[in-house]
Amino acid sequence: MEAHVAERGERFIEVCPFRIRNDRGEYLLLRRSAHETVHPAMWQYVTGRVEEGESARDAALRELIEETGVRPLRFWVVPAVSSFYDPAADAIRFLAVFAAELDATAAVRLSAEHDACEWLPREEARRRLVWPSQRNSLDIVAQYILGGEEAGTLLALPL
Numbered sequence: 041m042e043a044h045v046a047e048r049g050e051r052f053i054e055v056c057p058f059r060i061r062n063d064r065g066e067y068l069l070l071r072r073s074a075h076e077t078v079h080p081a082m083w084q085y086v087t088g089r090v091e092e093g094e095s096a097r098d099a100a101l102r103e104l105i106e107e108t109g110v111r112p113l114r115f116w117v118v119p120a121v122s123s124f125y126d127p128a129a130d131a132i133r134f135l136a137v138f139a140a141e142l143d144a145t146a147a148v149r150l151s152a153e154h155d156a157c158e159w160l161p162r163e164e165a166r167r168r169l170v171w172p173s174q175r176n177s178l179d180i181v182a183q184y185i186l187g188g189e190e191a192g193t194l195l196a197l198p199l
Contacts, residue, residue, distance in 0.1 A: 109149030
């Protein structure tokens with residue numbers, strides 16, 4: 041059986057949260073709880089499903105707040121797509137990617153899905169991320185949004 045690209049059904053999003061601290065960007069990674077059936081103990085960004093009738097943007101904001109307890113200061117769509125193979129559905133899933141700037145002093149409150157979180161500089165975050173598409177998204181966020189390139193202003197979304 042060949043894998044197919046999922047056209048209908050479940051949709052997913054990914055959010056790369058960051059903060060500016062001491063004039064440097066730090067990225068928030070969350071560790072999946074040991075009881076999770078898919079990829080336990082893996083470090084990742086905020087991820088989640090888009091609910092029926094919900095836009096990807098709204099799902100990303102909802103998941104960010106559910107998984108961290110923090111509302112963003114600013115929000116962007118990232119010009120990248122993350123992807124993974126879903127063996128249960130025999131489908132290739134594509135995720136819309138977003139970035140969220142959080143207040144540097146905000147206290148993160150994890151949901152039951154995660155058991156740890158860390159704010160990390162870019163290179164350390166890259167080492168912790170497992171999937172190439174997540175590393176690519178991190179680099180794009182660092183270059184275009186934190187780096188102040190013109191594309192970063194064009195990618196901003198209203199809250």
